Amino acid sequence: MPADEPFALVIFGASGDLTKRKLVPALWSLFQGRVLPEPFVAIGVARSAMSHDDFRHRMREAVAEFARVQPPAPHVWDRFASCLYYCPGVTDDPALYERLGALLRQLETDKGTGGNRLFYCATPPSLYPEIVTRLGASRIQRETKGWVRIIIEKPFGRDRASAAELNRVVSGVFAEDQVYRIDHYLGKETVQNILVFRFANGIFEPLWNRNHVNHVQITVAESLGVEARGAYYEEAGALRDMIQNHILQLLCLVAMEPPVSFDADPVRDEKSKVLRAIRPIPPEEVDHVVVRGQYGPGFLDGQRVPGYRSEKGVAPDSATETFAALRLSVDNFRWAGVPFYLRTGKRMPKRASEIAIQFWGTPHLLFRRHDPAERIEPNILVLRIQPDEGIALTFGAKLPGPELNIRPVTMDFRYGASFGGEPPEAYERLLLDAIHGDATLYARADWVDLAWEVLTPVLEAWGAGPAPKFPNYEAGTWGPAEADAFIEDDGRRWRPL
Numbered sequence: 494m495p496a497d498e499p500f501a502l503v504i505f506g507a508s509g510d511l512t513k514r515k516l517v518p519a520l521w522s523l524f525q526g527r528v529l530p531e532p533f534v535a536i537g538v539a540r541s542a543m544s545h546d547d548f549r550h551r552m553r554e555a556v557a558e559f560a561r562v563q564p565p566a567p568h569v570w571d572r573f574a575s576c577l578y579y580c581p582g583v584t585d586d587p588a589l590y591e592r593l594g595a596l597l598r599q600l601e602t603d604k605g606t607g608g609n610r611l612f613y614c615a616t617p618p619s620l621y622p623e624i625v626t627r628l629g630a631s632r633i634q635r636e637t638k639g640w641v642r643i644i645i646e647k648p649f650g651r652d653r654a655s656a657a658e659l660n661r662v663v664s665g666v667f668a669e670d671q672v673y674r675i676d677h678y679l680g681k682e683t684v685q686n687i688l689v690f691r692f693a694n695g696i697f698e699p700l701w702n703r704n705h706v707n708h709v710q711i712t713v714a715e716s717l718g719v720e721a722r723g724a725y726y727e728e729a730g731a732l733r734d735m736i737q738n739h740i741l742q743l744l745c746l747v748a749m750e751p752p753v754s755f756d757a758d759p760v761r762d763e764k765s766k767v768l769r770a771i772r773p774i775p776p777e778e779v780d781h782v783v784v785r786g787q788y789g790p791g792f793l794d795g796q797r798v799p800g801y802r803s804e805k806g807v808a809p810d811s812a813t814e815t816f817a818a819l820r821l822s823v824d825n826f827r828w829a830g831v832p833f834y835l836r837t838g839k840r841m842p843k844r845a846s847e848i849a850i851q852f853w854g855t856p857h858l859l860f861r862r863h864d865p866a867e868r869i870e871p872n873i874l875v876l877r878i879q880p881d882e883g884i885a886l887t888f889g890a891k892l893p894g895p896e897l898n899i900r901p902v903t904m905d906f907r908y909g910a911s912f913g914g915e916p917p918e919a920y921e922r923l924l925l926d927a928i929h930g931d932a933t934l935y936a937r938a939d940w941v942d943l944a945w946e947v948l949t950p951v952l953e954a955w956g957a958g959p960a961p962k963f964p965n966y967e968a969g970t971w972g973p974a975e976a977d978a979f980i981e982d983d984g985r986r987w988r989p990l
């Protein structure tokens with residue numbers, strides 16, 4: 494759906510990595526796809542000294558390197574570039590907001606962007622409260638008759654208290670329906686498809702409960718280490734970086750009840766209810782419910798790679814976890830007794846994100862006498878988030894031949910093969926939604942708070958306990974041995990990816 498209202502986007506952090514790799518390439522793809530309204534303007538803000546033209550040139554290079562859609566002809570790029578502006582300044586300087594306001598007013602008059610203003614916080618997160626407060630203190634946020642919205646990048650706080658504080662600052666300036674807390678996982682096509690799969694098909698939802706589902710595994714495995722972001726990761730770790738946001742969002746999409754409509758609040762109400770139903774982790778149980786790990790040196794694709802503690806920006810005795818696995822219980826009628834196993838790690842053998850729903854076996858093993866040694870594999874439904882996005886259902890089939898032997902086979906849907914082409918980037922969808930005023934795929938304040946609440950006992954126990962014995966897994970493996978023992982103690986095993 495094309496956005497029909499002109500607007501001005503202001504990106505704080507416009508000389509940074511996110512703007513270069515994701516935001517401007519996404520804006521460009523939307524422009525190319527003719528779904529951005531014209532006129533629009535995008536104003537970049539950062540400390541680096543740059544003219545408007547310097548900024549345009551830099552964004553041209555960024556688009557050439559990172560955009561899904563390349564510029565077809567110079568005049569199309571020129572038209573796009575003429576909408577890009579730059580306003581240098583430091584976020585704690587009130588004069589920046591004066592200059593920014595003046596530029597916005599001038600462009601709104603000259604370009605006719607209509608007074609709709611979308612702010613995007615893509616600076617280091619420590620600056621978000623300052624940006625919000627200063628926007629509030631300036632006229633920028635109040636003077637316009639158009640709509641005003643703000644997108645806030647992750648991480649949203651680093652624990653429950655800091656997230657609550659950020660929510661307090663934000664809600665002092667913006668109403669909740671103006672605030673868009675981004676989780677780019679929710680912009681991925683396959684993630685959006687979870688709800689379509691569940692609620693637009695008649696055959697799966699009747700099975701989607703404790704009577705048919707034995708357990709659920711959600712895995713987000715990365716083969717990369719921390720690259721150049723060691724200093725950031727030292728402050729985060731796997732639990733904060735992946736589980737508190739992306740993986741809990743996936744869990745909510747799998748576990749939620751059907752919303753009354755596919756609108757922002759009904760969908761987000763149901764997601765928050767899932768978090769409320771998660772059984773609190775007793776502090777003394779943390780070691781039984783969570784396993785953490787950190788990679789040491791190892792091999793990936795035949796190449797030797799360093800351990801986490803040797804990465805740039807990482808302390809030589811770092812206690813930051815690069816792997817975490819946990820078991821959560823959703824205590825409600827639908828999911829009572831069904832464990833949700835979550836795991837994420839860096840420097841795993843491959844990059845793969847998936848949700849695997851494992852069903853109960855048949856009530857009676859009719860075929861056992863034909864192949865007594867054989868264990869009949871359970872049915873597993875796998876929602877592949879990345880790469881090779883798709884959905885696969887595994888079931889048992891008779892192996893051809895005179896014997897009655899059963900082997901698992903797979904019905905496989907692949908996005909690429911069925912729909913062709915590349916799916917849009919998550920940031921394209923999310924930016925467009927914010928321009929439309931649709932917050933369905935953004936996190937609401939209560940969800941963020943509840944997600945931190947779920948993990949607070951773990952963060953507190955880890956903070957108070959002795960330093961973990963790290964490193965405890967080799968780069969290029971599937972994590973520490975304790976993670977296998979942890980799930981095997983429940984009589985289950987991690988799905989091989």
Ligand SMILES: NC(=O)c1ccc[n+]([C@@H]2O[C@H](COP(=O)([O-])OP(=O)(O)OC[C@H]3O[C@@H](n4cnc5c(N)ncnc54)[C@H](OP(=O)(O)O)[C@@H]3O)[C@@H](O)[C@H]2O)c1
Nearest residue numbers: 506507508509510511539540541583584615616618646647
């Ligand atoms: N990069 C990603 O792929 C990614 C993915 C998901 C979320 N995020 C989040 O997005 C945010 C930005 O990440 P990033 O990787 O783009 O960081 P980055 O490369 O370090 O960029 C930070 C930006 O903030 C600007 N900045 C820093 N201090 C400033 C100040 N006092 N006043 C004005 N501007 C200031 C920097 O520009 P100057 O130095 O020119 O001022 C730069 O433009 C972070 O919260 C990150 O967690 C990033």
